[in-house]
Amino acid sequence: MQKSGNDHRIRVTKLMIRKAFTSLLSKKPIQSISIKELCELAGINRGTFYAHYQDIYALLEEIEEEMYLDFKKALEPLLTGSTMEGNPVEICMEIFAFLKDNSDMCIIMLGDYSDKQFVSKLLGLGKEKCIAIYTKRFPRASLKQIEYFYAFASSGSIGLLRQWLDEGMVSSAEELGRTAKQIMLQGIGFLEQPL
Incomplete structure (x- = not known):
């Protein structure tokens, strides 16, 4: 004991x-x-x-490694489950919920003094998963189109996350996921829709 x-x-x-x-x-x-x-x-x-x-950098490395593994684990059911098949809303909501539960990690990822290499590593994981899912879901799309979509969507999502962090994460992960989906699917038309 x-x-x-x-x-x-x-x-x-x-x-x-x-x-x-x-x-x-x-x-x-x-x-x-x-x-x-x-x-x-x-x-x-x-x-x-x-x-x-050993030092402050070893601490950062351990925190980032734990977060990377947790992030990967959070994505797996969404990206391998047959029911969602890469549904952007479900994926966004799960990511936002994960980050809300680990809000101190947002500082490491998105703060003024963030580790840019770590953010790139997380985005690389997301890109790999996105390409795998969207290649099946959109068979007529070229790899370049999917990569451009991912670059646009991931950068926009990071902007949403920064805004959410600045606001104290008061909105729910579900609300943020729906917002991300509407913006991705409707583009500028999103501004004409009531929240």
């Missing part, structure tokens, strides 16, 4: 470190974050930090 208590304590400590880190990262670049200030904000000592991480 002792091990279970230790596991819980480790999870809580890492959660405090992660929360403090994302809070600092929302205000300044990673290069300007010191271990000392991170530990003070997290309410831990430096020894505790170093028991879990």
Whole structure:
């Protein structure tokens, strides 16, 4: 039973470190974050930090790896399930719901001091899945058309996410998913429709 208590304590400590880190990262670049200030904000000592991480970059790497795997896991049922077949609304809602549940990760992805390589990695995963699904769903579309659609839709979705983050994520993931779908499917006509 002792091990279970230790596991819980480790999870809580890492959660405090992660929360403090994302809070600092929302205000300044990673290069300007010191271990000392991170530990003070997290309410831990430096020894505790170093028991879990080699440095601040190892912390960021672990957080990003966990997020990448969670993001991939969140996408799998949508992209492999036969009922949805790549429905853009369902995919958008699932992504927005995932990000709302992991709102501190939005800081890492979309904040002023975001890791652009990590965002590219996530977009690459989305592109790979989108091409696989849309090639089947739209057999007459060329690969170039699908890639252009993905570039347009993903950039627009990032803009929606930034706006949502700026507003404090008060709208539901479902509302944002429907909005993204309407904008993607109706284009400028979306502005003529009541919300």
